[in-house]
Amino acid sequence: MVGRERFSTLLLEERELIVEDFLAEYRNQQQSKGWVKICTKNVYFDPELLEQAVLRFPFTKLENLRVVESSITFDCEMVTCLRQNGVDHDYLTRRCDSKHEVLPRFKSPIEVYDLCQRLKNISGISSTSERDAVIQSLVDNHESNATFDVTAMRSLTAEELVLEDKVRRISPLSETLGTLRLTNINLYFMPLHGGLRPVDIYPLSRVVGRRRLEYGIHEPSIEITFSDLKREDDATEHLSLMLVFSEERHCLIAELLLGNHCESTRGLDLESCESAWAAGAMSNYEYLLRLNYFSGRSFCDLSQYPVFPWVLSDYSSDSLDLSNPGSYRELSKSVGALSERRLELVHERYNEMPEPRFLWGTHFSSAAAVIYYLVRAVPAAMLKLQGGKFDEPNRLFNSLLGTWMSVTTSTSDVKELIPEFFALTNSELPVESGARTNGLYHPGDFLCNLQNLDLGIRQDGERVENVRLPPWAHHSAEQFIRMNRLALESDHVSQRLHEWIDLIFGCKSKIVDAHTLYFTDVKENQTFDSLIQFGKTPKRLFNNPHPRRSADAAALSVASTSSRVRLHGMQKGLRAHNPHTMGNQLDHKKPKAQGFLKCIAESGESEKAFSLYRSPEQGKLGMKCNLQCKDGVLLSSYTGKDSVISLHDSRSFKRIRATKSYHSVREIAPPIALLSSSSFVFTDESTRLMAFDVYSGSDRLLSSDYSHSSPITGLCCTRSAFVSTSADSTNLWTWGDGRKNLQLRCQLDPEGVVRHIACVQLHDQNLLIATESNQANLMLWKIPLLDAEDGRDITEDAYEACWRGAAASDGSQTNGMCLTEEKIIVISDSGQVAIYNLDLARRGPADPIKLVQLGRSAICMVGGLPTGTFLVATDDGSLTEFDGEGRVLELRREIWKYDSDESLINMCFDAELNVLVYALSNGVVCVLGEVNVDDPNPKSG
Template structure:
């Protein structure tokens, strides 16, 4: 059976296709002698605003008759027996009609003079069809609001009679939920019934158009994403695995409640096995160079509710290159790049000043740019050669004026820089090497007309520095992945998806658009007038939509220096210190344990040469163990209260030990005795850390203070008057500390969930991050740019220090009680005794074991990173090494 040419794209926006009839079209000049040669077999489509005849002969044009252009629609009153002895003929007299796809060629629609059409219905009874057709004809003559209301009533009546066909289901399937929904594709919203069963998701369009029905196996679904549609939270996008017959489907619902009900019920189905894709993992992988700039922009677009299925929210990409006229393009020269810290409208300072003058004179709801950076019209401006049928749908059967088309890349960029109403960005196809720049070529030979210089519109004119479309796309992609762009891409993300998208920051960044572009600007659900609501929906579509705001704080910068291959744009293998052993490990191998503490092991460290372990515990004991001898070689009582922390001073065989008796002790390892005690705080000391570069010791306490000490290794004495540099007050108990020597910063985690970052050169607060629960562990990354944080609510996350953005977050099965970050190896100890090792460069879990029977309170990694030592609440110290494949 030949596929029919009729498409929903041939209807007006929002028009509903109801049903069709097998019919014969009799042209007006048909006579009994010419009937057999002139008659056309085909299908007559009844739609909410038109009748469409699709002839079986593809050389004949499709005929579209708008109801508003019809004069009379009735049963034919003629008597010619060669037509129909039963008089089963519909007569349509119209003032104008439309022809399209003549000879099956995509071209502008042809608007024809008045005519009278006869349609002989083969099987349907004309008297059964006419009442519905005439009702739609009457609706077309009403004022817009009444017409919309009458059509809505007809649609509701027809759709309420439609029921799901249970024959599509397997024998043991059970229906879980039924709902009304629309299937959304570019420029088309097709209503139908969505049915969730115990094993499948069905969509049955009311008009039986397309694959009927859409049938999605729950086991094939890998991701479900809630979406905005026309600025309302009513969209749902479903992604399936690559071999699924429906890999990607987008639905919209009548309201958010219906959308969320289906979403919640989907998640409850045992057949559903979703791929866990975490925003924070992707961001951290992008920062580390694992994910390309192109893939990350696609991902951020998805988070911002941009989708290829909806031209009103199509993915948006930035202009990157600013040189489109030169013979050569040096991608190492910053002068060839656009300033990514500014929106397109602010790139030309002269134009910006003119826009600002206009802005100042505006009343409330001020805006700088009356035109947006992404609308359906702008998307199709770029894609007209690839999707001409979309353009014809959007522009009522017409192509744009040849001089206004996308004829030259250089001219398009120049216009975006200078025109007072052109601020558009690019689309992903400009950087997609797999598509080879097909959208730049008039591959279908469409006749778009002639420009003012009498040159026929053909392929897009490309810059002199490229040899063709493929080379052009490849060079743009190389530019996108360059270090210059990687250093600055976060600034553009801030404008489009981030904290500069709206509010005061948008004003400062000259990034203000018309108010209807923003989510929350208007409540469409509260508007009961269908005509007014439709008008607003059209406005929202035409003005463009700001993406959902994804980031509320500045986006972190990407690390520079990683090399990405040009094909297929994947990160080259980067060797790290932990890769050699830990990445190849199949398990953690237990080496030995020491169990001489009588209570919780609170802190430990491995000696520089990797031969000794020093520990302190709640039994008030200091202990030293020899690994070569596999035995304890020292034990000492340090006071009568639990000991919380222990560090060794550099260049001295002296330990600094903190106690719950509010004191700090210095213990001389050579002489085996305490050489100094000082009452340091007014409550138990909970943590210590030492910065060798600045020779600063820092102590944290239950008295809510952090004290900074200097010169402790001078003559082995602690003199508070001389050594105490600063007392830093906090609002609650200090639980953990971490030093960043590179920036001279100290991170402090507190009981009330605050994380403070102090500049230790000035003792001023650099940053403060508020978490949802008590901070239990904290550790800086080796480069000092990130903080690993564990919280009492079992959340583990990594925060970008400069921006405060959480670039990785995970809810664990237990509270994090200890952390150690060395190079790209991050080791986490939990309250339930679980020990996990992460490759934090690739952001993946390497190993996880049950290491202790209770909380792991302390962790250290040997300087060669060849073994790990853990200490726990179960009083044991355990040594682990990677178990490699033999």
């Protein structure tokens, strides 16, 4: 929702527009270079130095405006400071030296003076309607003088002009004036006030959807959806473009032309989606998104943001039992009708009200409700909505339980939820989503104060930080989102969702007897401001009751989505907390295919590849490449003189970020570990630990106080903890839960016995760390999890491995190790697969319960598959899948050739997308599973 430029249109006042901007030098008590933006209500100065604040000068306070030689001077004793140090905060109005001077660069001072003087005179008009009319006339005149820069067009000969119009590009709570030029090949948008790019270019070949919308008060508008669009700097670009046209006929022309480029969306009509959902071919989440789409809701318009239901009612239990009907909200009733006492009071008020009467003065979806949920992700939106201040701390979103109690008891709070409470991956939310401000998305991040915002202190003395989660979420926002999604896709909700659809999109909307009549449903002569303030009921899609989903179809849909919902140990977490309920509920819905490879084959999912390297001199990966997946993100780090560390989207291969690698040219890449979808930890061939965070775009030294004394040789991560090893010791670090600095939890191996870290993962209430010693012995370390506030010391038992085993009976090198719920699996260079029981109570050496000899060298392996199986890659190009007992379920030969060009060097599994990723020595990375296959040609990394 907030762009990459520091100055966002969200900094403007309500209904304020940018008229002109230019480079300038500003002088007051000090001299600064930056950009001046002349707007309809204020003058803004945006300094190029991030630590300096954006300054705002209202025209109503400007005095003695004049031209002195090549500069403009004015007096103003009060200035408002915005976004100091690039951080959103309450706007600060302070006194300053009254003399201000602006020296325009490449702009006539006389023209700037004339424009400012006119706007100052307009600000003195007392009548709001008259003032708005004069401002609009000035803006229209300024727009008419702006000509499209034809040199920005990609081809002056091949492109034929179809339409040119003055339009407004719509973003949440803001608008951008500009010129639209539509040709037979491209769509161009030139902002009136400039920006980082003078013209935005959208190829029509990427158009996959377009629809008419009712923006504001029936203004002609279109929302256009583009596929896989990138900016020149490889950053994720807007995938939806919402435009408001000056005339209805221009809107119709654009709609007709764009319709010729939307072949991929034909057939996805409302009736088809309803049938697909009823048959179990579409999840509840996707169907609700479709209904929002068809009813005119848009992520670009906060007054009509997509609406989702509260599905749970239990936000206080230590464990969540999804087989208990009492855990769910009653979907047959609107939020306002969930409390009988409140409903009685509302109807009493309704009966005493003059016409036109309504039940609810507030709405289940409004701009304020959306920003209430997303304040930590898009604070600038709340600052604009609240006139430059965050809402009172006691009214901010602080607790799931508190918000649930409010919406079920208060007569002025009946808001539902938004899609971000259920989305699991990037692909399930558009870039315009408030939770994807930085392009990336990790489930639950919008519930965390990742920007360290100063949101104030509540009356009880508690500072507003992260949203307080239900106990059953175990302090994990990601766990909360996954459990909420699991509830949405449950049999209980699937069998009752049609009743909620009737209330919001169907035959029971805007009806007194169904308790769904809202203020904006009866208000006549509505204004855009009232829509922003009060919200808007979705367009009715169904005049008859929505059919119930069949029980068999609901079970089929849950089976198709359960593997995604159980990602990152979800199934293990459910069994640990609800051993007799949720675990069994999911188990009986597993696909009939026994293994992951067979599931992929039966589902018709496919393979896609792209080249990881650009350098023709490099060509190959060498002996080793770091390759890791987490949360739908692929990390790669390779050797060579042009080596970089890259993050890609695991499904589309769109590059998210790349940073240079900090190691010299050698055959084996140094340790690196993906901590989350937006950050990773690595070493620069020394004793230091470094972190790179996509949000900040910079490196950070983590280990200045806890250095190893020898070069770090291995790293392995979970989301909130990681292990590093060197010749001197093996250390467990914690990083997360709101901490800013790295913390040393304990030294597992003070003597430096550990040679290799095999894996780190959560198991019940412990962290399990599997390692291999210098003597080729296997060791398993069990560390109890502690809350961030828990100050207890680690017991001495934690310094000793709780389990030991022999790496391989023939003494060959260990090439891989993984953990399941009940087993430890180890592969060796000789091709031996050894399976051990996971007995945490055993202290002595353990023997394998089964040995399997493959007859060929085992290169690497992956576990953690949703089927409970594991995969082993061998040097003859084969991939073998085993169950937990060591039985072969599937053998695929010649997946890759074993020669100088195509030998396998690494592979990993992305549980977020349910895909297998493997890298070949010729620089090609392949993804096997549910991938985009629109473009059959490999893409360059």
